[in-house]
Amino acid sequence: MISGFGWAALALLFGYLALFFWGSALAAQAAGRPVWLFARATGRDRLAAIGFRVAFALAFFGPLLWLAVPILHKIDPLWTEGRALLLGLVGVFVAGLGAMVAFAAQMSMGSSWRVGVVGGETGDLVSGGLYRFSRNPTFVGQAALLAGVAMAVPAIPTVMASLLFLWSASTQVRSEEAALRMAIGPDYDQYTASVPRWIGMKGKTVQ
Secondary structure, eight states, X not given: OOOHHHHHHHHHHHHHHHHHHHHHHHHHHHHTSOOBOXXXXXXXXXXXHHHHHHHHHHHHHHHHHHHHSHXXXXXXXXXXXXXXXXHHHHHHHHHHHHHHHHHHHHHHTGGGOOBSOOTTOOOOOOXXXXXXXXXXXXXXXXXXXXXXXXXXXXXXXXXXHXXXXXXXXXXXXXXXXXXXXXXXXXXXXXXXXXXXXXXXXXXXXXX
16 A cells, blocks of 8 residues: 555655646746757767656556556555555655655746757756755756655665666756856856755765
């Protein structure tokens, strides 16, 4: 079974994804151009694009499949039958915090928001708000969201989702940095020198 905390985490994931698509539609309208670049990705970036999709699908549908096919969760050493209530409570908190951070970061990008990376398709540099503490707060929030789901619903699919997401984000971030450095130049180099790739305080250079 899945605990009430587990269901709450899955509801947060579903709600976040709905807001993510809504926010992306608003950004496309503001930019006057498509913001979905996944279809144009090549090489490792295409693999990362697939990885993102699979990660969120695993996190949401994996536990539901485990419930529908009992033999799957019975052989899963991570499945707790909903008994890890404290872990579930922490997971809901982490998932909720991650969803809020990810969506707030996405909305603060405005018309610069992009889903995926393609050279020549970058927006203006955004360095305020959450972007003062992380160059990629959306990814940080999404990683926390998926980690929270994995804690609230411990299972092979949810843990795999978190790991796959981390690989995909790390892969895409490097391509994004190269594209932004080419498009923006010294201003982006100055930004990267003062703000960490993932999370920290302004002025630190931890990568």
